[in-house]
Amino acid sequence: AQKVTQAQTEISVVEKEDVTLDCVYETRDTTYYLFWYKQPPSGELVFLIRRNSFDEQNEISGRYSWNFQKSTSSFNFTITASQVVDSAVYFCALSEGRAGNNRKLIWGLGTSLAVNP
């Protein structure tokens, strides 16, 4: 069965520390997509990144970087030099099966990150 595990329920860091949020997934599909979303305290859900299973290149966007490793079924998210504005709940998600008429995602339970000044 497909599954996404975010083992870290809560993380607390001090500003300027680097922090890595783990995401481990299970799937039988050979083609799949992984996503990260951010939910700040204001409550909206914001898309951060999408990665397909054929692209294992790491992605960097400013202070954010993502490490996709198929060998360990992980898609980890690192924030470098964290800031208070990074405080949020972060969700990892996995596409379920072939697209077709289905666009359902399998969601992790989220990691709540608190960045303290």
Add this chain to the structure above:
Amino acid sequence: DAGITQSPRYKITETGRQVTLMCHQTWSHSYMFWYRQDLGHGLRLIYYSAAADITDKGEVPDGYVVSRSKTENFPLTLESATRSQTSVYFCASILGQGWSPLHFGNGTRLTVT
């Protein structure tokens, strides 16, 4: 660019009442979704729709009804609200091409007393 709009933002209703949560998107996205978010459960899919007049159940559809007569609207109705349906509800949409990212509305916080 209004995007995807949910209304109301907050709603308090009583057990047994019918309540409808509205979702409207201006992008002409094919797919629309309703999720509920609860502590300890993350995001759970209630219903989704691939196009007008095409809807399908998600993980937790019991007690909910949806319709999609127009591409841009996807209302969610709780036919007889229960306290267990107290939650934050998110509507989302995507283009119909492959696994596009979801675009979420701002959510509706529903309390059933």
